[in-house]
Structure formats: C-alpha cells, structure tokens
Amino acid sequence: MDLAGLLTFNVLTGIATLVLITLGLGVIYGMMRIINLAHGEFMMLGAYTAVMANGAGVNIWIAMLVLPPLVVGAVGLVLERTVIRFLYGRMMDTMLATWGISLGLIGLITTVYGNVVRGVSTPVGSFEIGRYGASLYSLVIVATALAALTGMFLLLRMTKFGLILRATMQNPRMAAAMGVSPDRIYMATFGLGAALAGLAGGVLAPISGVSPSMGAAYISRAFITVLGGGPAIVTGTGLASSVFGVINELVSFRTTPVIGDVALLVAAILLIRVLPQGITGRYLRRSL
Amino acid sequence: MSRPMNAIDPLPLTSGSTAVATAARPALLSVEGLHSGYGRIPILGGVSLTVGEGEFVGILGHNGMGKTTLLRTLMGYLPVTAGRIRLGGEDIARRSPTARARLGMGFVPQGREIFATLSVRENLRMGCLLSDRDEDETIADSLAVFPRLKAYLDRPGGALSGGEQQLLALARCLCGNPRILLLDEPTEGIQPSIIEEIIETLQAIGRARGLTILLVEQNLTFIAGLSERVLILQKGVVTREIPPEIARDRAMIEEFVGME
Numbered sequence: 001m002d003l004a005g006l007l008t009f010n011v012l013t014g015i016a017t018l019v020l021i022t023l024g025l026g027v028i029y030g031m032m033r034i035i036n037l038a039h040g041e042f043m044m045l046g047a048y049t050a051v052m053a054n055g056a057g058v059n060i061w062i063a064m065l066v067l068p069p070l071v072v073g074a075v076g077l078v079l080e081r082t083v084i085r086f087l088y089g090r091m092m093d094t095m096l097a098t099w100g101i102s103l104g105l106i107g108l109i110t111t112v113y114g115n116v117v118r119g120v121s122t123p124v125g126s127f128e129i130g131r132y133g134a135s136l137y138s139l140v141i142v143a144t145a146l147a148a149l150t151g152m153f154l155l156l157r158m159t160k161f162g163l164i165l166r167a168t169m170q171n172p173r174m175a176a177a178m179g180v181s182p183d184r185i186y187m188a189t190f191g192l193g194a195a196l197a198g199l200a201g202g203v204l205a206p207i208s209g210v211s212p213s214m215g216a217a218y219i220s221r222a223f224i225t226v227l228g229g230g231p232a233i234v235t236g237t238g239l240a241s242s243v244f245g246v247i248n249e250l251v252s253f254r255t256t257p258v259i260g261d262v263a264l265l266v267a268a269i270l271l272i273r274v275l276p277q278g279i280t281g282r283y284l285r286r287s288l
Numbered sequence: 289m290s291r292p293m294n295a296i297d298p299l300p301l302t303s304g305s306t307a308v309a310t311a312a313r314p315a316l317l318s319v320e321g322l323h324s325g326y327g328r329i330p331i332l333g334g335v336s337l338t339v340g341e342g343e344f345v346g347i348l349g350h351n352g353m354g355k356t357t358l359l360r361t362l363m364g365y366l367p368v369t370a371g372r373i374r375l376g377g378e379d380i381a382r383r384s385p386t387a388r389a390r391l392g393m394g395f396v397p398q399g400r401e402i403f404a405t406l407s408v409r410e411n412l413r414m415g416c417l418l419s420d421r422d423e424d425e426t427i428a429d430s431l432a433v434f435p436r437l438k439a440y441l442d443r444p445g446g447a448l449s450g451g452e453q454q455l456l457a458l459a460r461c462l463c464g465n466p467r468i469l470l471l472d473e474p475t476e477g478i479q480p481s482i483i484e485e486i487i488e489t490l491q492a493i494g495r496a497r498g499l500t501i502l503l504v505e506q507n508l509t510f511i512a513g514l515s516e517r518v519l520i521l522q523k524g525v526v527t528r529e530i531p532p533e534i535a536r537d538r539a540m541i542e543e544f545v546g547m548e
C-alpha cells in the first residue's frame with residue numbers, strides 16, 4: 001500500500017515534469033509551427049537565473065518561480081525581434097536559426113560561468129508515505145505544472161488575448177482584417193513560450209544539475225511529448241505527458257531509469273505511428 | 289456571356305430614387321492607375337475607380353480578370369506596384385492590412401474564411417475588435433440583423449453551411465462598423481434563398497448605417513440587386529461602366545455586356 005502510494009506520487013511527479021518541460025515548446029510549435037531547437041537552452045537560462053538570483057540572496061521562491069520566466073521571456077522577445085521574425089513560415093530556416101541560438105547560448109553561458117555543474121538546494125524537506133520518504137519538492141513541481149497548464153487554459157479560453165491568439169494562429173490574414181497585428185501576436189507568443197521554458201528551468205534547477213549543456217537532457221523528451229500531444233496545446237500536452245509519464249515511471253520502477261526512457265521512446269514511436277497528428281490530431285480536436 | 293446564369297429570377301427593380309449621381313457624393317475610396325500582381329506576374333494593369341460615400345458599386349468580371357486580386361490589393365494583402373489608393377483622402381497604398389482595417393476597410397473574402405474552430409460567438413467577438421462599442425451590444429445588434437445565426441452561437445464556425453458562413457462573415461465584418469465593405473463573390477456556392485437574404489440585409493443596413501460597398505461578382509442577379517453602378521473589369525483594367533439605370537436590371541446588364 002505504501003509502495004503504491006509512493007509509486008503514484010512518482011508517476012504524478014513524472015507527468016508534471018513532462019508538462020513543465022513541454023508546455024513552452026508546445027506553445028511556440030502549436031501556435032506558430034516553429035520548431036524551437038533552443039528550447040532546452042531557454043530552460044538552461046531559466047535554471048541559471050534561479051541559481052544566480054539565489055546566490056545573490058534573492059528569496060528562493062522568487063528566484064525559482066518569478067525571475068526565470070521574466071528573464072527568459074525577455075530574452076525570447078529580443079530573439080524574436082532580432083532573428084525569428086524574419087523567418088516565419090520557413091520551418092527549415094527557423095530550425096537552423098534556433099539551433100544556432102542554442103549553440104550560441106551554450107557558448108555564452110560556458111564563457112561567463114564556466115563549464116561546471118552548479119546547484120540550488122531544495123527549499124523544502126521531505127515527508128513520509130508510510131515507510132518511504134518522498135521529497136516535498138516534488139509537490140512543488142506538481143503544483144507548478146498544474147498552475148501552468150491551468151493558466152494556459154484560462155488564458156486561451158477566457159481572455160480576449162487568448163481569443164485573438166487562437167484566431168491569429170488559425171488565419172493571420174483574416175485576423176489582420178479585424179485590426180489585429182499578427183506580428184505583435186507572434187512576438188507575444190514567442191515570448192510566452194520562452195517564459196514557460198524559463199519557468200521550467202527555474203523550477204527544475206534544484207533537482208537537476210545546472211550546467212551550460214543541461215538543456216540536452218530535456219529537449220528530446222519535450223519534443224516527443226509535443227508531437228505526441230498534437231495541435232491542442234493544453235489538452236495535448238496534458239494527455240501526452242500523462243501517457244508518457246506513466247509509462248516512463250512504471251518501467252523505471254520495475255527496471256532502471258535508462259530502460260524507462262527507452263520505454264518512453266518506444267511508446268512515442270508507437271503513438272506517432274498510430275496517430276501521426278498526435279493524440280489531439282484525432283481525438284478532442286476542438287479542445288485547446 | 290457564356291457562363292451559366294443563376295437560376296433565380298431577377299429581383300424586381302427598386303424605385304430609381306436612390307440612384308444618385310456619383311459626382312454629388314464625396315469620394316470615400318479612390319483608386320488611380322493601380323498595378324498589382326503575384327510576384328512578377330502582373331494581374332492588375334492600371335485600375336482606376338471611385339466609390340462615393342454611401343454608394344454601392346459592383347464590379348463584374350469573369351474568372352481570371354482580376355476581381356479577387358483587386359480586392360486583395362485594396363485590402364493590402366498584395367503589394368501595390370504602381371498607382372494610388374485613397375481612403376477618405378488618405379493614401380493607404382503602403383499601409384498594412386491591419387492599418388487599413390483600422391482605418392475602416394471591412395473585408396469579406398472569397399471563401400468566407402471563417403475561423404473554423406472558433407465558435408460563431410467568438411467569430412463575432414473577433415469582428416468586434418475594431419468597434420469601440422460594447423461587445424455584447426454589438427453582437428446583439430448583429431444578431432438582430434442576422435437572426436439565422438442566433439441558433440448557432442456556440443457552434444464552431446466550421447460546422448455551418450456555406451450560406452450560413454457567408455452570413456457569419458458579413459456579420460463579423462459589420463461588427464467592426466467599417467466605413468467601406470469589400471465583398472468578394474459572396475454568392476459563390478451559396479443556396480439562392482440566402483443570396484436573396486444577403487441582398488435584402490445589405491440594402492436595409494446599408495441605408496440605415498450609410499454603409500459603402502464595393503462588391504466583385506459574376507452573379508448578375510446579385511450584382512443587379514445590390515449595385516447602383518456596375519464597372520466591368522477585363523484583363524486587369526476597368527473597361528466600361530454600366531450606367532445606373534441599366535445596372536439595376538439583371539436582364540439589361542446581360543444585354544449590355546453581351547453587346548460587345
């Protein structure tokens with residue numbers, strides 16, 4: 001019974017981690033069809049923001065949850081204005097450009113902070129599930145993921161900005177005929193995606209080693225989850241994270257984390273084979 | 289004209305009292321020597337026309353004569369390679385579609401381009417972005433004009449029939465209270481009952497709101513039912529103007545166009 005409780009808790013944490021690392025990528029890909037190969041590095045910047053802010057004496061919660069999205073969102077806006085906006089509609093070119101940005105960011109951070117692994121200590125302790133100890137910080141991850149997902153849903157469904165966003169992504173020309181400036185909307189969307197990547201980096205900083213190349217550890221899983229989720233950002237990310245998170249955690253538990261990742265990959269290949277457009281490409285197509 | 293004509297009878301002539309001479313009204317839209325095209329392929333070779341404040345002008349032409357290109361260029365989706373477009377005296381030839389929409393150009397494109405996954409209400413809310421009035425009031429007014437849409441408010445726009453989508457596209461555009469309405473072949477693929485409904489609706493609100501309409505069409509019934517003046521577009525230029533007294537009668541337009 002205790003074991004089942006612990007396992008459930010781990011599965012939830014696994015799902016939440018996937019949600020966090022995927023959502024920013026999903027926003028940018030789902031809304032603008034841009035494959036942001038610098039997504040992992042946006043997360044890395046978020047993690048560095050958390051580490052540096054914490055080192056400078058900023059409250060750990062602010063350093064993890066508030067500053068990373070702000071800083072990385074701002075970086076995203078600058079990159080969109082200076083690079084990405086000239087490449088809309090050219091998928092290959094945006095991939096190359098974001099790959100270049102990714103390498104540039106790794107190089108920049110290595111030069112400034114050195115190629116060493118840093119860390120932030122987790123701000124909360126542990127608790128017991130029966131005979132087992134579990135990290136309270138996992139609850140922080142679950143809560144943040146839930147908040148991010150809910151926030152995105154509310155933003156898209158309830159706000160005028162969300163309405164304009166959905167309309168523009170569907171038909172930018174007609175949105176322009178309603179007085180919307182698609183250019184501005186793309187800029188905001190890219191900034192939002194970057195901010196979400198920053199948030200993921202900040203929140204995951206205490207449980208992962210923070211180094212210039214840490215993005216590589218997350219990027220493949222994030223891409224797999226985006227593709228598995230399909231066009232609906234919130235529902236797709238939630239569902240695909242759930243499917244992959246459960247498989248990954250259960251197999252990791254029975255075997256090793258490496259086999260767990262292999263299982264995730266195999267599951268993703270099977271899923272894409274059966275549903276080439278992702279889960280929400282076939283089911284729940286009207287969802288957000 | 290060789291193309292098959294619409295099956296429904298021409299509408300009865302409305303009394304000639306509204307046929308005011310163009311010169312009497314100030315020009316809202318004036319186009320001079322407009323050249324445009326796709327990439328290096330020229331389509332428009334110097335279109336000049338004027339639409340007066342409150343006037344309904346129709347442009348008649350076969351497929352491939354540049355009707356859609358003209359409206360897309362007026363809306364700013366295609367670059368002007370030469371010539372001028374003035375809206376209310378302001379030169380807008382270099383402005384973005386967004387800026388033109390904000391200046392009062394309303395566009396109902398060919399194929400309607402409803403936001404398919406957005407609900408009918410959300411489509412209308414998008415139309416309200418340009419209106420400074422209260423959103424709910426504007427939508428309520430719009431539903432009074434297009435009562436057929438009331439039943440579908442929470443359905444996705446893409447689930448509507450072609451005719452209903454056309455009504456929605458019109459309603460969406462009118463929510464923004466445009467100064468001029470650019471209509472691109474609103475009758476394409478639409479059941480005749482809705483064509484008549486559209487004519488009646490546009491005439492009614494056109495009068496009530498002092499709306500100006502520039503319409504491109506190849507459906508004679510529709511163009512005769514709505515336009516005060518009809519221009520003929522051939523191979524990218526306006527070749528002739530059909531006088532108002534003829535423009536209101538489908539049969540007479542047919543005869544006029546036929547006597548090359």
